[in-house]
Amino acid sequence: MLHLNHRFNSKFIQSTVIQMPALEVKCAFKTYRSHNRQAFKAVDGVSLSIQRGQIYGLLGPNGAGKSTLIGMISGAIKPDPDTGGISIFGHSVLSEREKAKNLLGVVPQEVVVEPAFSVEEVLYYFSGMYGVPVRERGPRIKHALEALGLADKLKEKARFLSGGMKRRLMIAKAILHQPKLLILDEPTAGVDVELRQRIWELVRELNRAGTTIIFTTHYLEEAEQLCEAMTVINKGKVIKQGRVREIQQEFSQNLISFELFDRQVPHLEGVRAVGTEYEFVYTDLAEDMTRILAHYGNNLKTIHNESASLEKVFLELTKEGAIPQASGGTP
Ligand SMILES: Nc1ncnc2c1ncn2[C@@H]1O[C@H](COP(=O)(O)OP(=O)(O)O)[C@@H](O)[C@H]1O
Ligand SMILES: [Mg+2]
Incomplete structure (x- = not known):
């Protein structure tokens, strides 16, 4: 009897987990205060619900609040107290920080590398930080570098890498612990065509292997080619949210x-x-x-x-005076 009960429970838990969004942001706010103490809302009531298995685009012009939102998701930026909640696979980024963190990989917009260390040392250190078992570190580092075309740079000092290679190293760092949710902040801004293709391929490959992916971009072509759904934000507010195909149709x-x-x-x-x-x-x-x-x-x-192309839709949505949409839909 006990045995049956247990089976029932585990099934129940499984189906609950499957329905749980990979990321849920409920009405997030972030206020910055400038030196003259004037409050400025960089993120102004954004809600998102991203289903597992998706490739999801976060679009918006410069200064829209994309990186601030990502900072709040990763725990690097403290949300305003009136924020409704941010959770990764059901784990609150505030109250269950460790659990949430282990499920998440973030590639920040700014390229930061550890100049004095070799690629191998950097990746070994990060695997340790994310609790990758010692035996698995070598193979995972090898696999990540191969996927990113950096296999021959294992022993190279990070400071001798080109800009594009540093960016690839940042991606490698973020995927070593095989996060279930990977967020890339403008991964293809300022990179050449070849690297952009490589990053797209990697995104698709990781997604096929079960990783939910969110990326921010200025390039609408990327959203059209890669994403199932997207949110467009401008001035901290959601102005459009939904499936890419439906948004295209609505605006075509x-x-x-x-x-x-x-x-x-x-x-x-x-x-x-x-x-x-x-x-x-x-x-x-x-x-x-x-x-x-x-x-x-x-x-x-x-x-x-x-x-009308999505490009036009985007310009239309982000121009001065565009009307914000009520956010909180589930695409
Ligand atoms: N630490 C900060 N202090 C004050 N203002 C900030 C800070 N970080 C970002 N901002 C402002 O918040 C807004 C959103 O920035 P950001 O999230 O970087 O936008 P995006 O990534 O979409 O370009 C911008 O106006 C930016 O100048
Ligand atoms: Mg940004």
């Missing part, structure tokens, strides 16, 4: 774009100027195209139809 307005020889003419209602071009959101392509052709006639230099 159907546009007719055209250029004119003479721009000093009366325009059709609904036509808006975008740089030297004009745009019109159509409902019926053939009908609206005909109207535009009839109205502008020989004045048309070029005309074509298109769907």
